[in-house]
Amino acid sequence: MTDHAFTPKFAIPPLDEAAAEAARARQAQLTKPAGSLGRLEDLAIRLAAMTGKVTPRLNHKAVLVFAADHGVTAEGVSAYPAEVTAQMVLNFVRGGAAISVLSRFTHSRLKVVDIGVAADLPPAPNLLERKIAPGTGNIAREPAMSREQAWAALEAGADVVAEEAEEGLDILVLGEMGIGNTTAAAAVACALGGFPPETIVGHGTGVDEAGRQHKATVVQRALARAAVSPTDPIGVLQQVGGFEIGGMAGAMLAAAQRRVPILLDGFIATAAAMLAAALAPDIRGYLIAAHLSAEQGHGQMLGFLGLEPLLRLGLRLGEGSGAALALPLVEAAVRLHAEMATFSEAGVAEKVAA
């Protein structure tokens, strides 16, 4: 596989402006004051543009959680031991984690993708085995992965979405698990967005302020070592990224290629979105930002992508939990758009001319 083989394969189709215009016209005829559903109206119109359908439906919902380990945990950047990645994957597939509960609640199918967990995991029906390697290198001292592995991570994510699309896929909810991955995600965001690490690195799962400053120093060291350029996104993934970050970026590219809207979770998923956007800028039109995370820097990253979050609940869990929590809002927008009566259908008088 060469560097040039991948990107053209994931050409993103343009948004369907005719469908968006027809959806906008429909919104104006529904029995409510114009604009009174606020951001849900914009959301319905955006979903029409993405899907090319004037009244899109969300019958098939998939939550994909990419899990991988990170060599940088050797630097003491996380509040939890690295074994927790594998333990939480088991918790996901057994139904006890937040994303397990939220997948059931939203009637979404949950698949967990082992794309680089540093443990042998017992097979489970909803666990997909796509391991590139058992964890990355310690980015403070060495590249996270080889350039081939970086491409392989993207391809693995894309392949999973291709399989999911065969089952029916109307919206993709993306999340991750990986002890140490806020460090890698911060490095990716800084490398691609030009942000100073001090403004992006946050407390992750719960390190204290000294821990956060240490983490920022580790990110700074990784960036200085790697000297990567935002014009080489694959180099960024290879040097300072993670397998789940690459997998999510590949999944996003494959979803957008199929006109499948992507519901973006928090800090790490947004770093993956920056990577996908560096490879194919038009992907931004297919991204819905679910929430603003409590993790410092997430707002700057969303701003870089031109995205406005739906929720602001102080979440900082990952797993796709914030995206799953926003899913009912997206579904409500779609159902209001499709199911509300028009003024003429309902025999309701329209606004008095000013």
Next chain:
Amino acid sequence: MTDHAFTPKFAIPPLDEAAAEAARARQAQLTKPAGSLGRLEDLAIRLAAMTGKVTPRLNHKAVLVFAADHGVTAEGVSAYPAEVTAQMVLNFVRGGAAISVLSRFTHSRLKVVDIGVAADLPPAPNLLERKIAPGTGNIAREPAMSREQAWAALEAGADVVAEEAEEGLDILVLGEMGIGNTTAAAAVACALGGFPPETIVGHGTGVDEAGRQHKATVVQRALARAAVSPTDPIGVLQQVGGFEIGGMAGAMLAAAQRRVPILLDGFIATAAAMLAAALAPDIRGYLIAAHLSAEQGHGQMLGFLGLEPLLRLGLRLGEGSGAALALPLVEAAVRLHAEMATFSEAGVAEKVAA
């Protein structure tokens, strides 16, 4: 019925601090970093305090929409003709309105209460006939209603909740319909909260800026005419309120009396909550603010009640639509709290000591 007969009947039980403490302890044991579910953790703990149950469930969900007309529409305060109140009630019960769609989506039972619509409405299974009078007086020139009617509106709302409670009621979603009712709600909010009308009156369903200023003048005239005191909430309802505002306040009092959490919609529902809180201050502990409306002044009103909204989506529709949109978040909080595995159940390592 005397002025003194009502309030003691609706004594609000104190929040259950022991249940809240046990819920807080449970949250700390769930397989997630402490605090990482942000406001959903607070919500689960608050619901435990309200219901007195450590792991509350929301099996029975009711949406009550109180509808009434307003004599103040004669002053040209609304962008829509007054007939729209009755037309929209028919749209609610036939399933074509936003709140109809959202009630189906959230598996909530929807009941529409005609507490003062200025039209004879055909019977429908989910339309409750509790008309006090066919619309209020024009508050710019005369009292909205008699003092007896004000009490009757509160009692009617309370009676509906008593009936709903017999069917099973784990959470109450409250909304309203009434052309002209942002004017009455603004007058109630100003009378009870001491706000200047200019800072509270907004564009309602869509009057322009000149219309908004005219509306603020109308509210000012109503308040000057009535000269009501915040220490006489029944007088405020009688002089400048509306039947649906009284009905919602009565419904809130009856819900809190039964430890049923109340999911508050926007501007008009919040004015009703101010009225309920003026009658029984402890009701605040049972209120969940669903969203911050686009209607000017709503943020001040929520602040007066000490409430922080869950959503900020630029909604300004009413009907209970914002409350219904927040319902999945409340349900998610409850389900995460009840269904997530603990660290010991899942065999997941806890945080490394700092």
